[in-house]
Amino acid sequence: MARYQLGQVNADGSPATADRGKAVRPTLCLLMCEALGGDLQAALPAAAGLELLHNFTLVHDDVMDDDETRRHRPTVWVVWGRSQAIDAGDLLHVLATLSVLRSGGNGAAAALVRDAVEVLTEGCRLVTEGQHLDIAFETAANIGVADYLDMIARKSAALLAVAFELGAIFAGNDPATRAACRAYGRELGIVFQIRDDVLGIWGDPAVTGKPVGADIHKRKKTLPLIHALATAGEPDRHRLRVMYGSDGTAPDVETTMAILKRAGSRNFTENRIRKHAQRAGQALCHLPASAWGRRHLEAVATYIATRDR
Numbered sequence: 001m002a003r004y005q006l007g008q009v010n011a012d013g014s015p016a017t018a019d020r021g022k023a024v025r026p027t028l029c030l031l032m033c034e035a036l037g038g039d040l041q042a043a044l045p046a047a048a049g050l051e052l053l054h055n056f057t058l059v060h061d062d063v064m065d066d067d068e069t070r071r072h073r074p075t076v077w078v079v080w081g082r083s084q085a086i087d088a089g090d091l092l093h094v095l096a097t098l099s100v101l102r103s104g105g106n107g108a109a110a111a112l113v114r115d116a117v118e119v120l121t122e123g124c125r126l127v128t129e130g131q132h133l134d135i136a137f138e139t140a141a142n143i144g145v146a147d148y149l150d151m152i153a154r155k156s157a158a159l160l161a162v163a164f165e166l167g168a169i170f171a172g173n174d175p176a177t178r179a180a181c182r183a184y185g186r187e188l189g190i191v192f193q194i195r196d197d198v199l200g201i202w203g204d205p206a207v208t209g210k211p212v213g214a215d216i217h218k219r220k221k222t223l224p225l226i227h228a229l230a231t232a233g234e235p236d237r238h239r240l241r242v243m244y245g246s247d248g249t250a251p252d253v254e255t256t257m258a259i260l261k262r263a264g265s266r267n268f269t270e271n272r273i274r275k276h277a278q279r280a281g282q283a284l285c286h287l288p289a290s291a292w293g294r295r296h297l298e299a300v301a302t303y304i305a306t307r308d309r
Helices: 024-035 040-065 076-080 082-101 110-137 145-155 158-169 175-202 223-231 234-245 253-263 265-284 291-306
Strands: none
Touching: 024 040, 024 158, 024 291, 040 076, 040 082, 040 110, 040 158, 076 082, 082 110, 110 145, 110 158, 145 158, 145 175, 145 223, 158 175, 175 223, 175 265, 175 291, 223 234, 223 253, 223 265, 234 253, 253 265, 265 291
């Protein structure tokens, strides 16, 4: 089941050519390590462990969200049932920790491995808290912008922060550098999720592969919607509360988008992207990265803030 989740085998155990995911987090971990002049081989098991941990969260998320497909295939719980899927997710969590424990190469200082495991575990704690908040928000009467940003800083941003901090651990383990990496990753993770929120409503269907207003159809309480619920005129807020509080038909996309436009919710959301991207840039200024590394880290930040899919 774990190998199926990773795209290595089919459900019957035969070799697969399935989508194995983008491996964004381990790639960014190794990018930061190299940018700071670290040892990629020493960091590689930690990077692999981070990808395993990410897949643990995906397996459990699919169970909690009733998602039936992942990477164009049936999810683990659909194939083997919820109980087995939870167990497979637990296994991926354990394998993640074991992989990080093998980091550092021969004769590595025990402190590096200890710090790497601590960072990974702390990231997992934050993701778990973020998932709890995300579920709680589904039935909460009032969610503020600050509440939402706190949630995505945990659920969406924590593992990006882990990726960059792990890279710093195996590139000298300097506390100030680690803190800057952590801040850089956290801010980029927030940018990533808010950009998702924009694309989920206003993305080009020809590029995203999703219909206009995809998040509206799903009644997702993303940042634009939360902003409108807090700042729109009372008639518009009442209409949103009725549409998003009903278990009947999905909210009307055209009506919802008109309300968001009147409330200035898209401008507000895109301003938040710029604000957090700027914070990421400030954190990057404190990193002793090579010219090559800085150029690529800046390119990563630009892509995350402006991507169209």
